[in-house]
Each structure stands twice: as C-alpha cells, then as structure tokens.
Amino acid sequence: MTLILAALVVWAIGWGLNIWISHQKPGRWQSIVSAIIFGITLVIMWELIVRGSGISPVILPPPSMIINAFATSTDILAADFIQTFMKGVLTGYAMGCAAAFLTALAIDRSDFLKRGLLPIGNFVAALPIIGMAPILVMWFGFDWHSKAAVVVIMIFFPILINTVQGLDAADKMQKDLMRTYAASYWQSLFKLRLPAAAPFIFNGLKIASTLALIGAIVAEFFGSPIVGMGFRISTGAGRLELDLVWAEIVVAAVAGSAFYGIVALIERKATFWHPSQRK
C-alpha cells in the first residue's frame, strides 16, 4: 500500500516538475527534458505499483528486472537484433523503397497507369496486409528472407502512393516555367518534380520505418530460426521469461524510434526549405 502511495507521490512530483518546466522560457531543451521526466516517472510508478500490488513477475515484471535481464543477456539481444533488424528489416526496407520508388516513376510516365493503379494502390494500402505474413513465411522460408518479404509488401504501397502524389506536387506555374525552358522530362524530373516531391516521399519513408520493424517481428511469430526478436518475444512468454521479453520489446521500441528519428533527421536536412521544417 505504501508503495502505491509512493507511486502517486512520484507521479505528482513528476507532473509538477513538468508543469514548472512548461512555464519556463521556451527552448528546445524543454520538450526533451519534459519527455524524459515523464518517461522516468512512468517507469518508477511501474516499479512501485508492480511491487506494491504484488503482481507476479511472470505477468508483468518490474523495470528493475527488465534492466537486469537487459544487462545479463546483451549477447542474445544483439544476435536477435542483427537477425531481425539488420538482416530482415533493413534489407526489406531497402528493397521495398527501391521497388516502390521505381514503380512510382514508371507509373508517373503514363496517365493511363496512374488512373489504373492508384485507386488499387489506395485500396491495398488500407488492407490488413499483416495477414499475409504466414503466407509469405510459407513461400520464402523460415529465415530472414521471408521477413524481408513481409517488410517489402507492407511498405510498398504507402511509399508508392506518397511518391506518386508527391510527383504531382509541383504547381502548374513552376511546370509551365520548365516548359518555357524547353526542359526534357528527365530535366524537369530532377530539377523540379523530385525536389518538390521530397516532403511526400519522406512522409512515406517515415510511415514505412515504423511499419517495417513491426512487420518483421510479426512474421517471426509464424516460423523462424531460433534467433530473432519476434522469436524471443513469442517463445520467451511461453517459458515465463517475461523480463527477457520486455527487454526485447525495449530494444524494438528503441530501434524503431531510432530508425524513425534517423529518417526524420535526413528529411530535415534534405527538405529544409519546406514550411513544415521551418520554425
């Protein structure tokens, strides 16, 4: 009981601190510090509530156990990370992006294809593609190839649609200007339309970056070698190694956030001129 009260006190302190911070002079540090305080508050409350209410660690382990598992099984976590992220996700991401981008360029050249493929692409993008995971595991085998395949089909349509939309983003006046210069298709593509499309393309890439890791992990639930983040998560729960499972979830969350962050960072550098990137 006292532990739960302590949790409430921690919450009050953390929140009070954040309110105080929000009244300070605004700056970049503010949101970062606030977010960290909020996260730490949650973690401490988790620890206190789990211990205070006697929740069994095989249901929800306290953070201290997770940190401990993290520290003692770095080799396992690293092997899983390489298998799932480096092999499955990155390969699939690269292939999916390239395929979607090239398809978008092909479609862009013809009004006919655009009219035919875009409605279908929009439709497919809304489908629960994750249901294809068991089928792709069946087709491409148990190793990372099938995970990469799942990643490819999951990210293909979001990127395709965004890129095609982006290629239409240059306004009419700018296109007319290119016409007055008698620019060729490729010149106008590289000098005008691709830069104008960049914000859209990056939007697609960002969506894809979160989808990719989830897709790969889900695919591992349907069959995998005995290494990988999805493998560890699904089998760990069965062995009641919940601390390891949560450590793996933390790795997934950090990797996913970092992946997203890197794409966002590249976007900021590449499309600094876009209104959304300006302060």
Next chain:
Amino acid sequence: MDDIVIKAENLCLTFETNDGPVHALKDVDLTIDKGEFVSFIGPSGCGKTTFLRVLADLETPTGGTVCVNGMTPREARRKRAYGFVFQAAGLYPWRTISGNIKLPLEIMGIPRAEQKQLVEEVLDLVHLSGFENKFPWQLSGGMQQRASIARALAFHADILLMDEPFGALDEIVRDHLNEQLLELWAKTNKTIGFVTHSIPEAVYLSTKIVVMSPRPGRVTEVIESTLPKERPLDIRESPEFLDLAHRVREGLRAGHEDDA
C-alpha cells in the same frame, strides 16, 4: 473631456528578438475623440498595426499608458467596447453568413431572439440582406469583407478598429466599399480607427490622418482633414483633397528621411 475615446501617452512597445530589441512603438501620444474617423498611415513596420493591436489588447505595451473609453484596453475588451476587422475576412467556412455574424453574439451570451434581430440589422447595414444562408465561399471577396465588417458591428460596440480591411481587394471593389464605409459611419456615428497604406484611401475616409514612421515606430504628424463630412467619390479630384494628399505624402517622406 468626455468626448475623448482613446488616449495614448508615451506609449512604448519593444519586442525582444534574437537580433536584439525591436522598438515597434516609441513615445506615441495620441488622442481620438468620439465620432472621429482616424486613419493610420505609414510604411510597413511603422507600428500602425501594432498600435491598433495595443488598443485591442492583443499586444501589451512595455511603457506608457493607453485608455480606451476611459478603461484599460483589457477592461475595454472585456466590456466588448470595440469591433475589430482584420486584413482578411476570416469568416468560418463551416458557418453561413448569418452564422458567422452570430458567432460573437453567441460568445457574448446574447439571447437567441435578439441575435436574429441584430444579424438582420447589420446585414441590412452592409447591404447583404438575402445572403444570410450562403456560405462564405459562395460570396465574392468584397462581400466577404462586408460580412466581416457586419460581424464587427453586430454587438453595437462604439469603436470600430480596422486593420487594412480592404488591402487584398481590387481598386474598384475598394472604392465601392470605401463609399459604403463612409455611409455606415455617418449612419452609426461610431469612432473608427483605420489602418491603411493607401494615401487616397486615408484622405478620402478620415477626419484625422496619423502619419507614422518606422524604426522606432512613432507618430510623425497628425493631419486634421478639412474635407466636409459629406464626401462623394469625385471629391478626390478636388484641390482640397489633392492638397491633403500632398501633405500626407510630405509627412511620410519626412519620416523616411530622418530614418535615412
């Protein structure tokens, strides 16, 4: 004197920016009497809009005092002492014209029946009767701006503050609206503060023209108009008008010279 509606003394406003302080207003003294039509004119950055915003309590001055109807701007705002017309019509696309005009009335908690009557009244005033149920985008730009003036008038504030309300409109529509604004002013006898960067517009409309200059924003000259209250459009070709316009231009130039 009871007739003083707006009084500013030693008004200063400084914005802190990364490149150092910017003096938007410095030592501005100004008195506006009831029923006056005052134009503020000057190059961009001279503080004319800022001054209007201070009156409306949208900016807080860093020095000096300002009174609106004998109250602080904040109290005046709370008492809804003025209507404010922005540069763009700013009508809500999801409300009809009458819905847009009702908006401030709803916010002020005026009873429904009265709202309806007020809306009819002001729509008539700006010659928009019959357009109650149209959406803003179904109206021309000039009509939208008239609707936004109607919205500012709807709650019978004594003061009307207008920040370049016709700046985005073409010359012909503008002339027309100017004429109607004068007519409205004559009918309602409101005190009007009007920001513009057009010399003919300022001269044509005002009883008093406040010429301002930038860096720091200050009043360089206050010109009392000698034009009669009744002003047909062709008054703009009269020698009196041209003389006033010349004085305003000179005033602006003077302000510019000591800047350089």
Next chain:
Amino acid sequence: MNIVKTGLLSGALALGGFAAHAADDVTLQLKWVTQAQFAGYYVALENGYYDDEGLNVEIKAGGPDVAPSQVIAGGGADVVVDWMPSALSAREKGLALVNIAQPFKSSGMMLTCRRDAGIETTADFAGETLGVWFYGNEFPFLSWMAHLGLSTDGGDDGVTVLKQGFNVDPILQGQAACVSTMTYNEYWQIIDAGLTPEELIVFKYQDQGVATLEDGLYVLEENLSDPEFVDRMTRFVRASMAGWKWAEENPDAAAAIVIEYDETGAQTIEHQTRMMGEIAKLTAGSNGTLDEADYQRTVDSLLAGGDDPVITAAPEGAFTHIITDAALN
C-alpha cells in the same frame, strides 16, 4: 441479435443455475485450441458430469500465444492443462505449479522425417534441419538432443533448429528434414497432404526413452492449503476422468461434441474422429493418477539437458496424489 439473445439467455441460465445449485465455479485453461486432445473435458461438460458434481465449469481454449502457466499466474484460471516440462520449468522460475492429475499416460510427441532426406536413424540427424515447436513444447526436444549429444546451434555435428509454425509446411516443402508432430494431429496432416507412411520415418519420444509427461492438470501450490479448493478439484478431477473414459469408449460421439464446442468452426469431423482414436491410445493407460515412475523419467530426462538443462535441480513437491486419491478411490 442472436448473439445478444444467446448471451443474455446463457447469462440468465448461469445466474439461475448458480442460484439453484449454488454450483462452484471452476475455470479450466486448455493448452491449445479446441480439439479432441481435450475431449474428456468437453464430454464431461456436455454430458453433465460437472453438473452432477455441483460444478459450474468454464473451459477456456488456448492458442499458440497462450501460455497456461501465465494465465493461472494471472488468476485467469483455477486449473490448467499443461505439459510437465513447461510446468516444471515454470516451477523453477518461481511459479509453484503442482500436478494434481495425469490423464495422459503416454507421450504422443514424435519427430517425423522424410526418408528421401536420407534419415533412417537418430544418427542421421547431424547436419540436418529439424522443425520444433516452441512456447514450452521445445523442452522435450532439447533434452532429447542433449541425450543424443547433438548441439542445437547449427553446424555439421549438430542440428539446425527451426521454429516451426503451427503446420507441417516445412517438411512438405523440403525446408526441414524432420518436423515435430503429434501422433494424433500433425502426422495426419502430412498424410493428408499426400505423403504416404512408407515415405516417412517417425521417431516417437516414447520409444526413444525420452518421453515426458504431456497433458496433465496443474494448480497453484498455495491453493492446495485451502480444503474447499481441494474438494472442488477432487470433484473436478472425478468428473473429468469420467469424461475421459466415456470419450475413450465413444470416440465418434466425443469427436462430435468437440466439434460443437469449437468456436472457430475450422475443425472437421473426420480429422477430430481420427484424432480421438489416437488420443484414446494415450489416455488408455491412466485412470488419472500420476505414475511416479513416469514422473521420475520426465525429471531425469529434463535434468540431463547437457550445458543448458531445462531444469537445474530435481523439483520438490511438484505433484500430489491427494486429489486423485480422494477422487478415484
């Protein structure tokens, strides 16, 4: 509409039933989806054996991501069906599960291999890829491999382990030389897919001397100090075993009952009837009482796990005869 109506009806019935008999609630968590593997419990429910004992039993089907031990730890069930290796492993992790009855005498687990992959004996496993289930089912396999002295990290002198999905695709498509199967289930999927028994070679864990005890009933140790709970479990086990014995004798009818309870509607009567026939062979040797020799063999097999044994020390108090003694004698 219909669902709402049925829900209300059954809710009213449950309430009414509770009021009339003041029946004791028991929640049973199964290890896997609704199928003939659990026929005894469904038969006891359908034929009213539980009602006769004054019990109001709710059977929760499991699935690939449901660990019965986790469910019981979370208070989601009073008693669970689990395999002994995973129960003992949970016990060592601090979740004190106790076996109260053992309806399955023999193990139905086996490794099924294609002859054309060049496998005739266990000695041929080295260098091959083998499909294994996880989620608690990998323990018997790991201890068998340790027994054979094969590492499971891949390489030429060890075996490459594949986390098998829930079907037999790897062997059909040649991705693995052998896959894990149950005598009553997956083996027949291979046969149904078109491979003949002659083309296959099976290694039963039972024959290899590494059999571990499968479907048993487990409860939390702390509950056993409560006489009321013990009484409730005694009645539950008695009724369940009656269900099992009826199912053994009436396999066709038992399979039909199972089909009725399958919420997903994916089971076929042909498959379930055949499964019931195979299940009957596994339950035949047991009246519900745990055979201590079987228990000892399971423990030994799990302890002999080489470098990374499933359990590190012989467990204490992992089973009890109190309930079966009271229920069956």
Next chain:
Amino acid sequence: MDVSQLLFGVIVSTVLLISSLIIAAFAVLWLSGTGYLGVKVLAAAVLGVLIFSGVNAFLVKSWTWWKESKIRPLPDKKLFSFVAILYVVTVIFALWYAFAIVLNKNWAYDKATRGGYELSFSELVADTWSQKKPRLPTPDQVAGEIWKSTGTAAAKKWERTEGDPFLERISEVLGDKRNLIRHAWLTLSATMLGFVFGTGLGILLAVGIVHNRAMDNSVMPWVITSQTIPILALAPMIIVVLNAVGLSGLIPKAVISAYLSFFPVVVGMVKGLRSPDSMQLDQMRTWFASKAQIFWKLRLPASVPYLFTSLKIGVAASLVGAIVGELTISQDGGLGARMLQGNYYGATLIIWAALIVAAALAAVLVSSVGLAERVTKKRMGFVQ
C-alpha cells in the same frame, strides 16, 4: 457516351486481356525450370513489369494517335479511368494465375515423381489450379471457398434446422460457427468497439496536448514511441492482464485495436486543433471568448477535416488490431482466428478466404468513413 466510345473501350479491353494472357503464358513457360524460388518470383515480376510497360507504351501511342486523328470524339475521362482500372485488375488476375502455376508446380511434380508418371503442360496447369492445399490458391478457388463458408454453409444450416420456428432458424444460420459471416461480424464488432475507444482516447489526448504545454512536452514523444512497440508482442500479455481482472472476449481485442487506432487520431487532431491561424485566434480574443468557447466554436469545427483524414487511417488500423488480437485470442473466433487456424492446419484456402473477407471489410469500413466525411463536410459547408 456514344457508340464509338463504347467500341473503343471494348477494343482496348480486349487488347489488354489478350496481352495479359500472353504475359501469363510466357511467364509460366519461362519459369518452368527449377531454381531458387525467390529469384524466380522476382524475375517473373520484372518480366511482368517489362511486358506490362511495353503494352502500355503501345496503348499510349495508339491513344495519342486516336486523339490526334480527330476521327471520333475523345472518350470521356471516366471511361478512360474505368478501362485503366479494368486493365490493371486484369493484369493482376493474370499474374495471379501465372504465379499459382509457378508456386504450386513443385508439389505437382513431387506427386508425379512419387506416383511415377509424367505431367504434360496442360495437366500441370490443371493440377496447379485445383490443389487441395495450394501454396497459392487461384482466385476462383478462393471465391469458391468464400461461397462455401458463407452461402453453402448457411444453406446447410437452414436445411438442418428444418422444422424450427422461422426466426430461430434465421438466428441459427447467422450464429453458425462454420459461417464466415459470423466471424466477420465478430471481427467487425471488436473493430468498431476498438475504433470508438481509440478515437475517444485520441481526441482526449489531443485536446490535452493542445491545451496543456506540459502535456505537449511530455506525452507527445511517448505517443510516437508507443507505436514502435510491436503490438503483437504485447497482445498476449494484454490478454493475460485483462483476463486477470476478469475481462475477456471482445474487450481485450478492442483494447489492442484501440492501441493501434488512437495514434493517427492524436496526430491528426493535434494538427487540426492547431489549424486556426493567429488571426482567427486574435479575433476570438477581441470578443473576450473563453478557452472553452474558442474550443467549441473555433478549434473543434476547424479540426473536422483533419479528424476525418485520421479516422480513415484509424479505422483501417483498428481492423488490423482486431485481427492481431484474434491471432492471439483465437478461441473466440473471428477472421484472425480463421487465418490462424488455416495456418495451423495448413489450409491455405481458409487463410485466403479470411484475408479476402478482411480486405472487403476494410474497404467497407474505410469507404463508410469516407461517406460520413463527405456528408459531414457538405453539411458544414467545407465542400465547394
């Protein structure tokens, strides 16, 4: 539309159909050798795209010729779009049949080798298009399976309940566990419940974030992080935890579905609630409007277009969530449970049938939100 336009449409479609069949046949012949499957699929895709572009270029050329010849009036844009979609759909189906041959041929050959007979090409095609457990079932097989598990199943149940009162028979048919309609309904109800939870939570969070700087600073980054956690990993734990507090059935599925759908709503609503510009906010200030008045009269109505955009993404995410939940809580039925069971028994037809029904469900859900969007926007005067 005059006759000449229709004629043009028919000619184009025929040309497309023939060209697509050629692609299919060619792909099969070219790929009938052996080798690594992934490579072949990739090669087939490249080949398909090449031929596809070639035919396309030809069509565009003839289209231009048609346009410039001015012999007949230009077919209208709608027809053009329709033909285009028809073309793409036809090609997809052709490729589907082609891939069915490619993917299923190993098993056909395997059977032939074991049975000791030779397969001719036509026998191969016949076999690959009609296997009981194919790696890739053909569209007609999937359609057949869907019909079998809806229409035929209903008819069977109808016959079996002969003699019962009429209404009872209807409810028996609809509640039949073997009927895919019931499973679709289960998934739909979990999706809707989760969607309502998620949307509510998303809007509340967005309101908090817009009005409270502390929340904006501290919660928003974690909202983004929450979406990088693989939900399928959490699903079993969510279920166990909720089970422990006595919640089972629809609720855990709805919780997972809400977890996925609240994110787009938060992001869209924050954007929408912040969409009024400073002029509009100043205007509100001049009227001395309270925070609540600004919210109800300005921010909320201004956010409606953003809300609907998010809802369309959110409802699709909800469906994914419900299906993911059902993969874990498979004992309660639902489309996800069907997929899992299909996988468990290697019954690919069941998986595909469930997938296609799920796709149809997604289409219905997204287009319903789209319809609601159009109606609302029209009534609110957003549409011009």
